[in-house]
Amino acid sequence: MRLYYLGPEGTHSHEASALAAKQLLPQPVELLPLPTFTDVLAACFASPPGEAFACVPIENSIQGSVWQVWDEVMRACSAEPSPSPSVWGILAAVTQPIHQFAVFRQGADPHQVTTVLSHPQALAQCAHTLKERYPNALPTTVSSTAEAVRQVAAQTSKSMIAIGSRRAAEVYGLAYDPVPLEDHQGNVTRFAVIGPREARLSQPADLVFTDETASLCLRGVPHRPGGLVSALQSFAGANLNLTRLESRPVGDKLGHYVYYLDVSVAGLQDEGWSSLQSVVQDLATHGTEVISLGVYPVFRNPG
Ligand SMILES: O=C(O)C(=O)Cc1ccccc1
Structure with a gap:
């Protein structure tokens, strides 16, 4: 099957x-x-x-x-x-x-982040909190949350973060902010x-x-x-x-x-x-x- x-x-x-x-x-x-x-x-x-x-x-x-x-x-x-x-x-x-997390390379400074990659659903679920925590980040859509995390892991810049699951951060070996990013509690x-x-x-x-x-x-x-x-x-x-x-x-x-x-x-x-x-x-x-x-x-x- x-x-x-x-x-x-x-x-x-x-x-x-x-x-x-x-x-x-x-x-x-x-x-x-x-x-x-x-x-x-x-x-x-x-x-x-x-x-x-x-x-x-x-x-x-x-x-x-x-x-x-x-x-x-x-x-x-x-x-x-x-x-x-x-x-x-x-x-x-x-x-x-569903919990969404900011996923990044160790040492990324929130004010230096200029690009945030994720699936359109995840970007929309976090739009307001994202603006508060990463005021200079421009949302960029990719095909999924894990693809976003994979792309951040594949390059060396600290100005790019992804929104994804805790599991994705583990799979692709990145750090994450443990405070969830979604705009409403009880996101399902x-x-x-x-x-x-x-x-x-x-x-x-x-x-x-x-x-x-x-x-x-x-x-x-x-x-x-x-x-x-x-x-x-x-x-x-x-x-x-x-x-x-x-x-x-x-x-x-x-x-x-x-x-x-x-x-x-x-x-x-x-x-x-x-x-x-x-x-x-x-x-x-x-x-x-x-x-x-x-x-x-x-x-x-x-x-
Ligand atoms: O990109 C993903 O991880 C998906 O599975 C699509 C999605 C994105 C956000 C919430 C639920 C599903």
Whole structure:
């Protein structure tokens, strides 16, 4: 079994993937780093179903949805002609605490630092604290936090630092400031395990179950007064609790959106499932297509 993640070794995705591999996937699992989320998902979707999975971040408590990932998953899930569900989907999600650290060569002086390298997510999670502690540093994006640490380790300048995990500092032999850099305490990222929908995952021994979620994307919501309200009213009428609602541009013109929503389906009995089915059918008769991106358990890493 292969599990693709955003590399190189030492990314937050690597930590989440190691956890997911141990707790959720059939053994043995080979962890394989790739340079971008697009590469990670493409490698998974190009594999014969059952041989490979991907572990990618989908949402952060400070920065919100990781749109690059949702867009790629949506593309894969809508590849099949509707209404047949796609082969691929989200199989599980794990919410993981995230700490970001300033990582540097021993002896770097904060006021002399002019460049800070990291993944855009990490730079955004630390924007304010970074400005306070490294007032002269210009943020520069690279493909991942561990890649940032690797690049700082590969040169001799003390004017460049990286934002990354403690583990990345250890892997690449650099020092770090032990006071975390993220702007809000309680920074967490939700990672999704993506694979063939028919795959059966293990019951995790060390993760806490928090919810069962159906992630849906609504396409073709009528552009008229009350169009979105009445689509949402269908869920309310079926007593279904929405836990996330976001709009995203389709890309072809201004003002043309799809809507992503998460529905809590924990504890739904047969009746609840059939009301979800009838919501989907009802929306279809009004011209709104509902694409399922997965129905999956959400866990929290307590450690
Ligand atoms: O660059 C990484 O380490 C990643 O795995 C992406 C990321 C960055 C920041 C928070 C969560 C995931």
